[in-house]
Amino acid sequence: MNPTESNKPNHCSKHLRKTHLLFLLAVPVLLGAGVCAVRAQAADDGFGFGPAGMGGDGSPEQHKAFMARRLDKVMGLVNATDSQRTAIKAIAERMFTELQPVHEQHKQLHDAMIAAFTADTVDRAGVEKLRLQATALMDQGLQVFSKAMADAAQVLTPAQRQTLAKFIQERHGKRHHF
Numbered sequence: 001m002n003p004t005e006s007n008k009p010n011h012c013s014k015h016l017r018k019t020h021l022l023f024l025l026a027v028p029v030l031l032g033a034g035v036c037a038v039r040a041q042a043a044d045d046g047f048g049f050g051p052a053g054m055g056g057d058g059s060p061e062q063h064k065a066f067m068a069r070r071l072d073k074v075m076g077l078v079n080a081t082d083s084q085r086t087a088i089k090a091i092a093e094r095m096f097t098e099l100q101p102v103h104e105q106h107k108q109l110h111d112a113m114i115a116a117f118t119a120d121t122v123d124r125a126g127v128e129k130l131r132l133q134a135t136a137l138m139d140q141g142l143q144v145f146s147k148a149m150a151d152a153a154q155v156l157t158p159a160q161r162q163t164l165a166k167f168i169q170e171r172h173g174k175r176h177h178f
Contacts, residue, residue: 072085077164077167078160078164080160084156091152095148099145105137109130112130113127
């Protein structure tokens with residue numbers, strides 16, 4: 001490679017970085033909503049999540065209210081219009097609804113794991129099968145979550161996504177991003 005080529009920007013690399021950055025900017029919009037939705041779905045099973053702390057206290061209605069407050073905070077931060085707020089709240093509600101079957105399957109899988117590990121003899125092949133089912137279930141939930149994030153990112157302007165990204169970067173490593 002000659003010296004002039006090393007100074008030329010790599011268009012594909014820049015495009016990939018930009019695409020990656022845009023995806024990362026979409027994540028925060030529904031991150032709070034997604035985490036709260038999953039927490040709300042898991043709260044009645046004692047998985048250790050809840051708006052009252054890590055103890056799992058709180059009803060699904062309380063978790064939805066918590067999710068709504070988080071979304072309102074984020075929408076205020078980016079000065080979202082009324083139509084953007086309505087659209088993103090609808091996306092979050094859809095995500096919450098779509099995660100319901102995942103939650104129900106998770107409860108069944110959780111019960112199966114408890115049974116597998118408390119049996120007189122641990123069936124390693126059975127445990128592996130449950131692990132694979134858990135991985136597939138996690139992927140299913142993440143697909144719902146990723147779709148909702150991408151949908152919400154399309155509702156916000158680039159400037160709003162940049163504002164949100166800056167807010168999150170400033171709080172990186174702290175317990176709560178929102």
